[in-house]
Amino acid sequence: MKGRPSDASLVAPVGVDYRFAAGPGERGWAPPGGVAIDLRLVAADGSPEHARRFLPESAYAPATFDVLRKADGTAFFLIGSGASQALAPGTYRLAFTYRRDNTANDSSSIVLSQVGDKRDERAVLDIPWDDDSTAPSLPAGDVMP
Numbered sequence: 001m002k003g004r005p006s007d008a009s010l011v012a013p014v015g016v017d018y019r020f021a022a023g024p025g026e027r028g029w030a031p032p033g034g035v036a037i038d039l040r041l042v043a044a045d046g047s048p049e050h051a052r053r054f055l056p057e058s059a060y061a062p063a064t065f066d067v068l069r070k071a072d073g074t075a076f077f078l079i080g081s082g083a084s085q086a087l088a089p090g091t092y093r094l095a096f097t098y099r100r101d102n103t104a105n106d107s108s109s110i111v112l113s114q115v116g117d118k119r120d121e122r123a124v125l126d127i128p129w130d131d132d133s134t135a136p137s138l139p140a141g142d143v144m145p
Contacts (some may be wrong), residue, residue, distance in 0.1 A: 014117045034058055055126070060093045085128050094125045
């Protein structure tokens with residue numbers, strides 16, 4: 001996140017907790033838009049603990065899936081639509097919207113809120129998918145310092 005915790009312009013919306021990489025008295029940094037960002041967490045001895053590549057929004061294209069949802073809404077299963085149902089290797093982004101107030105679609109639905117906030121809640125999951133369905137790996141490419 002760009003900036004510092006003391007920046008008055010950074011007011012978090014309800015349910016959001018900003019985290020900063022910059023310490024007190026240091027200047028924050030934000031990557032330029034449209035580039036992939038590599039995140040690597042290493043132990044004190046330098047051994048890698050975790051690696052993840054964050055792709056820019058422009059790297060994703062729409063894909064069509066059919067969804068089989070559990071009756072109580074707590075789980076779902078995705079099935080590829082079209083001629084080929086197999087997922088091609090790549091990173092997929094699933095975007096979900098939870099409507100706290102769904103009365104526009106179902107007038108009898110319960111209206112929920114979080115600290116009085118009834119706005120829609122959005123969640124995004126990025127899923128790396130290898131062609132052999134093994135554990136995700138970090139794609140090759142330029143590494144940013």
